[in-house]
Structures are given as C-alpha cells and as structure tokens.
Amino acid sequence: MKFREVLIYNGEQFKVPQGIQRIDARSTHGWQLRYGGTKFYSDSKFEGGAGGALAAANTELGKRIAKLPAPTRLKPERNANKGNDLPVGISGPIVRERRPNVRDCSFSVLLPRFGESPRRSSVYIASESTYTIERYQQALQKAIEMRQKAEEAYQRAATKVKRQESKTWQAEAGDLAIKKRKPAAKKAASAARA
Known part of the structure; x- marks a missing residue:
C-alpha cells in the first residue's frame, strides 16, 4: 500500500494511505475516503480531531478493501476513435x-x-x-x-495483492497512522521566547 506524508493547516503531520485525501477549505476540514465511492470524515465530528477522523477513515478503507474488488487501470470500454466495433483488447x-x-x-x-x-x-x-x-x-x-x-x-x-497490503498496513497501523508536529503558531511563540 502506498503512503504519503500530509501536513495539514494546523501543523500536524500524518502518514496517509492511498485512497484517502485531505480536504481543508474555509468551511470544512477533514479526510475524504475515495475507494468504492466517497465518504467524508470531518475533523469536528471525531474525538482527537484530524487524527480521530483519519483513524475512522482508515478503518472504513480497510473494510472496503476486504469486500470490494481492487480498482484496476484496465479500460472498460473501447476508445471512441477505434476504427471498428471490436471490444477492448x-x-x-x-x-x-x-x-x-x-x-x-x-x-x-x-x-x-x-x-x-x-x-x-x-x-x-x-x-x-x-x-x-x-x-x-x-x-x-x-x-x-x-x-x-x-x-x-x-x-x-490485483484484489489479492491489495488485500494482503491492507492486512499488513492494518497490523502496522499504530506506527503509521499519526505523527504529530508542533503547530506553526506554537513554533513561532516558542521561537519568540528564545
């Protein structure tokens, strides 16, 4: 499973799996699950804020991977520019x-x-x-x-590999879910005191 480091608006940093995106807008902050449909996890609705919302999104991602087929890059339909009506491939x-x-x-x-x-x-x-x-x-x-x-x-x-990756990721989730960094405002305040 692929992961990326995400630094959010308040200075916290998270290790986020593929299939979850961060949304920070003026009106909302949260994580959007994008696997087998979309679902939004607002920071304000979970204890622990962004960390709690990400944990809930991670749990749901694991459930969806376990029951849904893995997405593939195979083309489902033939190209409109194809010169004949033969199926893809x-x-x-x-x-x-x-x-x-x-x-x-x-x-x-x-x-x-x-x-x-x-x-x-x-x-x-x-x-x-x-x-x-x-x-x-x-x-x-x-x-x-x-x-x-x-x-x-x-x-x-593809589904077998995705599910194996998911099991490994869930077993290590305690290490991967959240890494905190001092919020930018606290950094500036501590730097001014020094």
Whole structure:
C-alpha cells in the first residue's frame, strides 16, 4: 500500500494511505475516503480531531478493501476513435501472407497480466479459401472469451495483492497512522521566547 506524508493547516503531520485525501477549505476540514465511492470524515465530528477522523477513515478503507474488488487501470470500454466495433483488447482481422498466394487472417488479443507486461495472442480465423462469416464469429467469440478470462485473472490477482497490503498496513497501523508536529503558531511563540 502506498503512503504519503500530509501536513495539514494546523501543523500536524500524518502518514496517509492511498485512497484517502485531505480536504481543508474555509468551511470544512477533514479526510475524504475515495475507494468504492466517497465518504467524508470531518475533523469536528471525531474525538482527537484530524487524527480521530483519519483513524475512522482508515478503518472504513480497510473494510472496503476486504469486500470490494481492487480498482484496476484496465479500460472498460473501447476508445471512441477505434476504427471498428471490436471490444477492448482485440484487433483485427489481421491478414498475413504465409506462402506465395496463400493468405490467412486472425485476431490479435491483448491479454493483461497483473504485475507483468501484457501478452499478445493470436486467434486464427481462416485462410482466403476457407473464410466464412461463421468462422469469423467463432474466432471473435474465442478472442472475447480469452480477453475476459485474462481480465478476470488480472482482477483476482490485483484484489489479492491489495488485500494482503491492507492486512499488513492494518497490523502496522499504530506506527503509521499519526505523527504529530508542533503547530506553526506554537513554533513561532516558542521561537519568540528564545
């Protein structure tokens, strides 16, 4: 799980996990959970102020990670500029000349793999002499199934890793949740006294 140091308006510093954002506006101060929807945790509603609100947001983040699939960067829809109506990750038909005067066609399928480079696979359609609409449809269906299986495996792997990271993070939460720094006003006052 990725963390970042966040210094808030009153000088307190917190170690904050990915999925939680700080919001400091004139009218409100708090933490916004952004994982499987959004939820705001106002500093004023929790004992301990910003620290209490962050602890509540961390608890809810852990619960959501445990029950929701991990977000991925896989594109859910095809690009509007794509020149055909094939699904995401499928290109073609690609025509190749294997021997002189013998051409065949196939689909190219991009298979995502979590934590690794994607792999390209080819789904044969037919040669020029054996091409039919039925063979095209069968090959397209096979390509779609290959892509769906790869996306499901990717999603399972991403979710497993996210949940393992969450368990580790929750076990260490006492060390990671809050680091306090003197508020800026107190620093200035103590510097003036010296």
